[in-house]
Amino acid sequence: METVEAIEFATYDFEPVIEARDVAVHYGGIKAVNGVSLGLRPGCISGILGPNGSGKTTLLGALTRMVQLTRGAIQCEGNDYSNIKSERVISLGISRTFQSVRLLPDRSVWDNIILSTDVVFKRQSDKVEGLVKEAIARTGLEGLEKARPDELSYGMQRRVEIARAIAVQPRLLLLDEPTAGMSKKERSDISVLMGNLRSEGLTQLIVEHDVGMMVETCDYLYAMNFGSLIAEGTPQDVVRSPAVQEAYLGKHGRHNA
Secondary structure (H helix, E strand, O other): OOOHHHOOOOOOOOOOOEEEEEEEEEEOOEEEEEEEEEEOOOOOEEEEEOOOOOOHHHHHHHHOOOOOOOEEEEEEOOEEOOOOOHHHHHHHOEEEOOOOOOOOOOOOHHHHHHHOOOOOOOOOHHHHHHHHHHHHHHOOOOOOOOOOHHHOOHHHHHHHHHHHHHOOOOOEEEEEOOOOOOOHHHHHHHHHHHHHHHHOOOEEEEEEOOHHHHHHHOOEEEEEEOOEEEEEEOHHHHHHOHHHHHHHHOOOOOOOO
8 A cells, every 4th residue: 555655735725624545445456446536625515526436435334434445545624534443533533424225223313323423422311312303403303313214205215314424513424325215306306405514503414316407506626537537627518528427418418417
């Protein structure tokens, strides 16, 4: 693995919440992520766009230290955390959701959310209850505290996951395909929720392959294909990029979002 000292980080006109430099994750001859560099602007929604198999989720796993780096380095607000264990990432103020719903089906919405706070706020019951109530209010789950996940729609289950992730008061929320499998209305509602969280100052990183949702939601986009970045910039500029057009629709396709 390349040493951290050998990695030169970029100079931005802002201090990135997260900066990745030349990050690579290889599995034998498979280059799932291959030399990706990015910096996340505070208070904004950034997105990583790409077709299935482009390396988006693997990169998210690297950023949350659930995936081992082959080379490269990662910093959180200027502090290197390339080699820490994944369970310590939450202490940096980084929280995430996953592609598949990971709720306890036999526990209430309240219990599912409060369990997430145990690692960060042990033995602070008064504070925890206030944080859970706040997370429920911020995600529009009032009145559903006693419901079980299997009594909720898929879209509301996703809201519970987001509430659980923000209950620990992260500075950065990472969302892995948060609208996958949703109806158009549900996707729009989640997009509005993310916008509301942004207005509260929460920095977010979304991984998705839904082009329309990403254009609607994100302030800045990175596009990946075959493990590498192929474009970055404003959502409108990225989706018009010939490389992105080809990745999604083939060389002669035209994006209609």
